[in-house]
Amino acid sequence: MSVLVIASGNAGKVREFAHLLESLPLEVRAMPEGLEVEETGHTFAENARQKATAVARSTGCWALADDSGLAVDALGGAPGVHSARYADSDAARIERLLTEMEGAPERGACFVCALAVADPDGVVRLEVEGRCPGTILEAPRGTGGFGYDPVFEVAGSGRSFAEMTKEEKARVGHRGRAFAALEPQLGELFAPEGAAG
Ligand code: ITT
Numbered sequence: 001m002s003v004l005v006i007a008s009g010n011a012g013k014v015r016e017f018a019h020l021l022e023s024l025p026l027e028v029r030a031m032p033e034g035l036e037v038e039e040t041g042h043t044f045a046e047n048a049r050q051k052a053t054a055v056a057r058s059t060g061c062w063a064l065a066d067d068s069g070l071a072v073d074a075l076g077g078a079p080g081v082h083s084a085r086y087a088d089s090d091a092a093r094i095e096r097l098l099t100e101m102e103g104a105p106e107r108g109a110c111f112v113c114a115l116a117v118a119d120p121d122g123v124v125r126l127e128v129e130g131r132c133p134g135t136i137l138e139a140p141r142g143t144g145g146f147g148y149d150p151v152f153e154v155a156g157s158g159r160s161f162a163e164m165t166k167e168e169k170a171r172v173g174h175r176g177r178a179f180a181a182l183e184p185q186l187g188e189l190f191a192p193e194g195a196a197g
Helices: 011-020 044-059 090-100 166-172 174-189
Strands: 002-006 026-030 062-072 108-118 124-136 152-154
Touching: 002 011, 002 044, 011 026, 011 062, 011 166, 011 174, 044 062, 044 108, 044 124, 062 174, 108 174, 124 174, 166 174
Parallel strands: 002 026, 002 062
Antiparallel strands: 062 108, 108 124, 124 152
């Protein structure tokens, strides 16, 4: 069975991928500890490519990377590709976002997820993007998920990501949507005959 390394140090993402990848004939592995990849891109797609390539080269395995974040209309698209660097912890990131949004009448936002798959030589073989529109709540709601989940209400659902089960978030969320586009291509790449090594 081919090995696919999840090129992410974010435990929340890794949990979601473990669930999303369950039915594929792949041995899914975590990224080696201590491996840090610089993210210098200006887009989610560029950063996803950088992470996939670096982790594939350093492990000699196929690698799946995710670069994602929250683009808030009232903040001109921030925190965007800087979503992880916005503050030091999930709680501090949420607090900063709510402070910057205080009194904002327009609370529209969009979660974006870019995925890239690199082969063991570091060549990017697959790329997709998924989006999920919604609004920023005035206060956190729910206990599930990770990151900004408690303050992001999914358009048309009346619920935050943190109030959804992992199956629901996988169905409507940015990562689940990106993965739905990737899955058939991954299936082809790792099909039993002529499978990628
Ligand atoms: P890796 O680069 O190691 O994967 P990271 O946390 O640094 O981990 P990113 O650079 O892609 O990842 O930053 C994305 C940030 O956006 C992440 O830290 C969360 O704060 C937020 N984020 C992404 N997807 C999210 C989701 O599904 N729910 C809540 N917050 C999310």
